[in-house]
Amino acid sequence: MHTGPLFSNRAIIVLSVRTLLKLGVYFLSGGGTGWRRRSWVTEKREVLDRAMLSLSCADPWPEGSVGLEEEVVTAAAQAEERDSGSIHSGDNISSGCSSLVNLDDSLTSLQWLQEFSILGANVPQQVHHQPHLFGHQPLCSDAPASPLAGDPASIGMPLTPGKPTAAAYSRMQPLPGIVAHGHCPDEVDYKTNAHIKPPYSYATLICMAMQASKKSKITLSCIYKWITDNFCYYRHADPTWQNSIRHNLSLNKCFIKVPRQKDEPGKGGFWKIDPQYAERLLSGAYKKRRMPPVQINPALQNRLRVNLQPQSRGPCNLTGGQIGLCINPESQRLLQEFEEATGADQNWDPHLAEGTMLGSWPVVRGRGGLKRKQSVGSRNSAIKAPRRSSSPLLSVDEHKEIGPLKGDFDWDALLDSALSGELSLEGGEPLSPIMKEEDLTVRGTHICPVEAPAGTADIHVLVETQRSNDVSDFDEETFLATAFLESPWPEEEEQGRNDFLCSSTVNLDQLFDLGDSLSGDPSTRIDTLL
């Protein structure tokens, strides 16, 4: 038995999430039905919510702010993924699922040319039918042909106007039940997610920017602008990605430099897609390899590290980096006993998870450069002030040029223009995405707070499926997290549980007892929940 603090606070919360999910499975395996499990898991949501609230800390990140909640879910998702084999499919889990995300290899290819869409500010504008190029049909037969996985109409969720979504369909089969609801199988909201690096190659990003431009040619700064506007990751990332963009433009035969005319003001030349390679691009010949599970923005990571410095050291024995959430020894004991009994943390190391959350960027990234030049690592790129999209990247004329850029594509025009060497796009709202809501996509989980019915504090979780055959296990487990966070908390029971985690001490006895208490009359509970 351990004595004293077993895990960091965040690890406790992650472990708790994980444990709760496991408990949900055990309830189910004990004869419960899908909805029963869901109802129980759903009700655990508030426990987590309150735990997260107790961990609240100042969030200095103005755009796409990073909260501990995200961190928790990030690590939880990773932990769940590592241990995904313990959950088996069999439930009809679709009823409560708003959307599932399939982030498979298709997303990493140039298939974005067929599938990519960024929701503009005007949501109804997205609803109209968009023809698919090359006769490809969306996997969701009853979903709009437009690749609008983020379309609120298709996923059944409210979407704040202006909330962009980069979505791609997957080649993999969608989960049963999801399609039946007309939900697209996947959604990755890279536009508001500063945590996960988009799985698009730089060449793809450049192409996207070019396609999104009205012009047949585009400046480098416009490419930067489009990328930062449409991929939140790059807004906060070390600006070295721009070097890669330039490198790609110069090296990739697909891109042709168009020198600026002498009478044209501005700096630098223009770039366009070589028609000779346009078809190859469109056919998806260029792929980006699979991304690491989670690429945490180092800049965000650094800020998180700062934010999570101990703020107070009360009666709890907090170690460095921990914040004011205390787990009483009894709860720790119970937690560990539970984990030991269930074997739930066979492959899960809270410290590892914590490291993943905060300190593993170089490890996760695993690029050669870091190994090659350790001294370069001391550059501490995370410390560099990230370039903001609002920075004066663009000259006046370039601002005018970037104005008509948008993220919604006319695919017919795209095909015609790309193959003919002309890029065009019909007009639309300007590129100036405003992040109005916190959003997060972690491998397997996309979280975007949405407006919830009165009396609820709802967090909308979209679940991304894994790409291969293990999808069912992962989906099951991830959906569990989805349901856990998704359903509203019954108001009539709100009162009685206010004391669970509103203080800085988490009593896991109560937490577990809650699960037992919920094994009662489920029929009444499901009515309340649904």
Add this chain to the structure above:
DNA sequence: CCCTGTTTAGCGTCAC
């Protein structure tokens, strides 16, 4: 000085 553009180098991943 900063941005742009080119080039080189090394490494990782993946398909074959």
Add this chain to the structure above:
DNA sequence: GTGACGCTAAACAGGG
């Protein structure tokens, strides 16, 4: 194992 591809990093030069 090998090659293709992609990414990162860096050096360097030229222009505004």
